Amino acid sequence: MKVEREELLHIAKLANLKINEEEIDDYLLNLQDILNFANIVNDAPVEGLKETVGSDDRYNVFRKDEVKEFEDEESLLQNAPEKENHMFKIPKVL
């Protein structure tokens, strides 16, 4: 599969990354390289095999519905680039 320029830009937009004009070719080349390599998975004999998500066979791990408040609330906002009225501030969103 050949990755087209527009496709790369579309993917970058989905990932909220900006790719400068002069970086495009590099990214295309790298992506193409790695995808060509990754294509090996399509040769693997996986007919009929289920998909494994995690590495073990655990299921139904739940938590009780009991309130436990986080003890250091203020520290949750200490890294905010900009805040106001105990909220995270961002440019106006319509």
Next chain:
Amino acid sequence: MNITELTVHELKEKLDKKELTITEITKAYVDRINEKEKDVQSFVTTLTDEAIEKSKKIEEKLKNNENLGKYAGIPIGIKDNMCTKGIKTTCSSRMLENFISPYDGTVVNRVINEENMIDLGKLNMDEFAMGSSTETSYFKKTKNPWDLRKVPGGSSGGSAAAVAANMVPWALGSDTGGSIRQPASLCGVVGLKPTYGLVSRYGLVAFASSLDQIGPITKDVRDAAMLLSIIAGHDEKDTTSANIPKKDYTKALKNDVNGLKIGVPKEFFGEGINEEVKESINKAIEKYKELGAIVEETSLDVAEYALATYYIIACAEASSNLGRFDGIRYGYRTKNFTDLQEIYENSRSEGFGAEVKRRIILGTYVLSSGYYDAYYKKAQQVRTLVKNEFAKNLSKYDVLLTPTSPTTAFKLGEKSNNPLEMYLADICTVSVNIAGLPGLSIPCGVDKSGMPIGMQLIGKAFDEETILNAGYTFEQAYKFREKYKPDFKGGNN
């Protein structure tokens, strides 16, 4: 006596016999950091003053017979992707340059708050653990103590180099595709990636959630067993953490491999594996035979599939895991914005380095509509295949033995322009993560230029004991640490 050359079990023995005090130990390490850090560059944050302060307090408490934990006062280094309350956790990224976690991760909590070890600092790594040389760190390039012109491996390069350089007695690393074992191998130290689920991931900044594991990087196998005994164990904050009883892994160290069945998968000795590495591993195999183990060649033809699968799955998960770095609640925010979209795009583009962006792009691509089935879904099936192949082999053998890294440490900058070549550095290790198994890397020789070579012992899920014993028995017989020491050559160039 050179304190910083001692293993933790040796330090512990001397502490118990009152031949050493906690403050003496801490002071020795602080001095060592002050001496060697300028050459090795393994720390992102050093906590030397705090460490001395804490060592005094702990000594005081111990005098009052307070119960502080078995390893109270033993220094440790922590890879900088583990959240530490009140101390910067940067993931070696500009994105988190000033980030202070509001909480301690589970493993950090066990080691620092419960066990009362002394944190000497946060260790350098590839940015967000993405890399095999620690060169993608935003802050600095860590050097290999065996040759300062070479990389320490990665991504836990800071941890491995700091242990090798005796700047910390032991360290915590994390391993997604080889990030503990490969740098341990390149730096001539011991590194263990536990079975997926044995150690809690809560507080480990996620790279690839289904593959990440925290593990010890130590001077010898006994230390690895000791540190694993502390950090392993169920955590209700991580639903993927296994609910099995805690163990003392040092009890497994029998110094006996008589009758142990070791399989050597021939595919791990093919093209791309350095001849000197092969030779060294073959010698180790001979040693095992001498020690009474039954060693046989076997077939495990999944390495390439596993590597491709690894890059698909790890990048897919990373592309999602790193979405939270959006410049809103924490982390780097661009100065260059007028609207929200620009905050997103510019903060992420300026805050992440090239390798991280490459992997986010790849991960986004393989999950995007139209490609999901061809890549991600296929990769998840290959994962089953890899698991099955390992299971087949591990039903015949107690341990599988392979090289840890196809080569010894390479020169700084040698591979950093070729991502795919860099990815091949993980060829021997990633399949273990894909299968979720435990893998131990121990030194088994050096090449002609004196660079360490490591071998990897792979065990059954949750059977860390067998590989630890196998590694320990070899270590006792081979005595790598008595034969070889890093000499910090190639400095001031």
Next chain:
Amino acid sequence: MPREDYETVIGLEVHAELSTKTKIFCSCPTDFGGEPNTHCCPVCMAMPGALPVLNEKVVEYAVKAGLATNCTISRDSKNDRKNYFYPDLPKSYQISQYDKPLCEKGYVEIETEEGKKKIGITRIHIEEDAGKLNHDDYGRGSLVDLNRAGVPLIEIVSEPDMRSAQDADKYLKKLKSILEYIEVSDCKMQEGSLRADVNVSIRKKGQKEFGTRTEMKNMNSFKSITRAIEYEIGRQIEVVENGGKIYQETLRWDEVSGKTFPMRNKEDSQDYRYFPEPDLVPIRLSEEYIENIRKNLPELPENRKQRYLEEYHLTEKGANILTASKYLSDFFEEAIKICNNPKAVCNWLMSDVARILNEKEMEPDEIPFKPEELAELIELIEKGTISSKIAKDVLDKMFENPEKPSKIIKDNGWVQISDEGAIKAIVQKIIDANPQSVQDFKSGKEKALGFLVGQAMKETKGKANPQMLNKMFKDALK
């Protein structure tokens, strides 16, 4: 082509907040309100390294909802990540369910003019709510509050089985009442704990394929949903009639102008890149687990209505109105435990109470007095302590300043006069004061009696026992 030639096709995606104590993936409280960012922790704020742990009640509640809507419960289910950037979504992905929802293939029944109709339910899945964006004091920026982030939701996706705004209204009301009955959601629409995305399309009658649909997001009042659907049907027909094309897009309903507007760029199609959530393990529900929930499922509105018809002989209409609201229905049951007059309680709730609620634009759960107090009021009428007319005044007072009816009556001096001597005196007084009416009555004008009784009531401020008055006037004027 006139409107009658088109058929409307409507499907609803309903989001209901579950009434668990804690959030879906962390132990923070779900309480509504609270200072911004105070019901938060590293997990729901998406701090690096934090991990989700699924709340067991969320699974239980979703299964309950599935069983109450005739769904098949999946034995094998999982969570997935839905990836998109938005400031109210701190992880930049929402943990939801993609291809293995907890419940599938159910239905609810609604009553239409053509009789009962089944509305299919495609699926019910669990997911987390997002935070809230507020405006700053100067209107230059937005402020992110994550108190709601991670509050558990179920999303109930219907089949496109509704054919009118009325169908949609009935379906949503039915769904709301079911969720209230099984006590998994408080369904407070004004707080946004029940909201719907409405999909509308039109097609010519007889046409098999669906038309292109538009979606109106986050609607949270029955009135606006009906209005918006009506508007959207009209708009789509107009577009098609004028040779235009309907685009699949997301619309915003503007309550003030009564119109819909496109929300985002058409080309900006979303690609959510769903994949299985690796931080959570799969969900496998056993037969016993599901049966146990089924066994303990509370009475559903349909069954309760049937019971009211059979046990209390209420009218169909009365039973419908009462059971449509769990609150009202529970209120009814509490009241009849005391006064044992189901018909009277039903009548009061359907007529006077309903009228006042309507006037005050209140929901049944905002009735300020207790069922016991309504029961007492009814008993007071039965005992003859007050007239039904006075009772209405008492009810008004109960809404204004909730107190026991007996106290209201006492405080206002509204006790009915039933003393024979007192009534006799009043009757005599009125007869003396109204000779003309007395004359009229005697010459056969029955109506005059009504006037006289009325005067007596006026004199006693409505407190005289009307039956006694009637009888005594008749006796006196014989």
